[in-house]
Structure formats: structure tokens, C-alpha cells
Amino acid sequence: MIMSLSVVVLLAIVVVVLLRNGTLRILPALAAIGFGFFLASTGLADPINTAAGGLADLLARINL
Numbered sequence: 001m002i003m004s005l006s007v008v009v010l011l012a013i014v015v016v017v018l019l020r021n022g023t024l025r026i027l028p029a030l031a032a033i034g035f036g037f038f039l040a041s042t043g044l045a046d047p048i049n050t051a052a053g054g055l056a057d058l059l060a061r062i063n064l
Contacts, residue, residue: 007052 015032018024039045 007056 015029
């Protein structure tokens, strides 16, 4: 739960920055939000969460 909340906050920050820079318009942003919302209720939600968790674990193990 903590990892998914931080990913949501990170993606929200990215969307706000893109909207403020004019790189992303309002309607495409709303379409992407709607796509993500409906994608979360499909059978692909579990594999996406697993992949995101695996990526987070991989990034956590990288020593700089």
C-alpha cells in the first residue's frame, strides 16, 4: 500500500508539472486518468502491481 501511494503521488507531480509547462493538455490528461482508472479494474491490475513492485525492489537494491 505504501509503495502504490508513493507512485500515485509521484505520477500526480509529473502530471502537474507537464500541465504547467504546457507539454500536456487537459483533455489528454483526463483521458490518461480515465484509462488508468478503468485499467485498474481489469485483470491486468495484478500483473501491473507485481511489475511495479519488482521495479521498486530492483531500484531499492541499487547501490550508488
